[in-house]
Amino acid sequence: MTQHAIVDSETWIEARKVLLEEEKVLTKAREALAEKRRQLPWTLVAKPYEFEGESGTCSLSDLFGDNSQLIVQHFMFGPDWEEGCPSCSFMADGYSQLQPHLDARDVTMVAVSRAPLPKLLAYRKRLGWSFPWVSSLGSDFNFDFNVSFENEAQENGTAVYNYGPMTSSSEEMPGISVFIKDADGSIFHTYSCYARGLDEFIGTYRFLDAAPKGRDESELSFPMAWVKRSDQY
Numbered sequence: 113m114t115q116h117a118i119v120d121s122e123t124w125i126e127a128r129k130v131l132l133e134e135e136k137v138l139t140k141a142r143e144a145l146a147e148k149r150r151q152l153p154w155t156l157v158a159k160p161y162e163f164e165g166e167s168g169t170c171s172l173s174d175l176f177g178d179n180s181q182l183i184v185q186h187f188m189f190g191p192d193w194e195e196g197c198p199s200c201s202f203m204a205d206g207y208s209q210l211q212p213h214l215d216a217r218d219v220t221m222v223a224v225s226r227a228p229l230p231k232l233l234a235y236r237k238r239l240g241w242s243f244p245w246v247s248s249l250g251s252d253f254n255f256d257f258n259v260s261f262e263n264e265a266q267e268n269g270t271a272v273y274n275y276g277p278m279t280s281s282s283e284e285m286p287g288i289s290v291f292i293k294d295a296d297g298s299i300f301h302t303y304s305c306y307a308r309g310l311d312e313f314i315g316t317y318r319f320l321d322a323a324p325k326g327r328d329e330s331e332l333s334f335p336m337a338w339v340k341r342s343d344q345y
Contacts, residue, residue, distance in 0.1 A: 154300035157291065161253045163246040164229045170246065172253075176293050181219040186259040186287040189225035189232065191249055195341070196225070196235050200286050202339045206315045207243040224248050226260055226284070239342060257304060259287045274306040286310060 119127075161172045176182045185204060188197035207221060214221055222244045225232055229247040236245055254260035258272050261283055265271040271278035273285050288310060290303040311317055320327045329335045 149303060152303060154292070154302050157299040157301050159252065159256065161248070161251050163224065163248055163251065163253070165244070165246040166229075166233070172291070172299055173293060173297060175220065175222050175244070175246065176291075177220045179215065179218045179220045180293050181217075182291040182293070183214075183219060183221045184289045184291070185221070185223045186254065186257065186285075186289065187223040187225045187245070188259075188282075188284040188286050189227040189235070190260075190284050191226050191228065193227060193231075196227075196232075197284070197286065198339050198341050199336045201239065201341050202316065202336070203286070203310065203314050204241065204243070205239070205342055208241050211243065220244075222246060224253065226254055254284075257287065257289050259285050259306070261285070274309070288313060 157172065163170050163172075163175065165174075172182075175184075185200070185207075187200045187204065189195075189200070204223060207223070210221060223232075224246055226249050227247060228249055232245045232247055236242075248254050255262070261271045261273075261278060263283075266278060266281060269277065273280065285306065287304055287306040289301065291299055292302055293299050317327065327335070329338065332338060
């Protein structure tokens with residue numbers, strides 16, 4: 113931890129007020145960016161995707177439940193993996209208590225992975241989660257939203273992640289996609305984000321950013337190298 117000046121309360125308050133003005137600028141900029149995000153054009157989702165859920169085969173429309181808005185976490189859990197991605201798990205740890213609040217604003221949140229459903233449900237039980245989770249195994253969904261990748265696409269350089277050429281060799285990558293369903297049942301894709309764009313959805317990071325040592329990741333081989341599944345610390 114770097115050395116810090118030790119000052120009296122009055123001096124600290126003056127320094128804090130200066131930082132507060134910068135925080136207000138950031139807050140207003142974040143609100144303006146969120147409005148621009150909501151103003152993005154939409155694209156029709158015409159492909160009839162199918163998923164395997166706890167009640168059997170379901171469509172993308174079914175994932176909305178009674179709400180008109182849907183947020184999907186593209187959770188990294190490949191078909192032959194024994195565990196889900198630690199970083200995706202880190203992100204998902206706060207989801208279970210969100211749904212009542214999201215429901216109040218006409219939003220459903222669902223995790224989607226390519227692993228078979230029994231693996232997903234066993235892993236969910238292990239980590240004490242309760243949010244909806246479905247398998248997209250056999251579907252083009254993950255590939256169409258650029259979070260799962262065929263070896264051929266990676267080898268010939270056509271794989272795309274985060275709106276640019278794929279630079280990782282991983283078969284699965286993280287992301288969030290957002291959809292809306294109109295009164296006629298048509299579904300539109302409104303937003304997706306990937307990579308560092310997912311930071312703002314990770315609640316633990318928001319608290320660490322306020323702590324004296326911050327995320328404390330600068331000396332690590334990669335930023336999330338310290339993250340473990342919650343039952344493995």
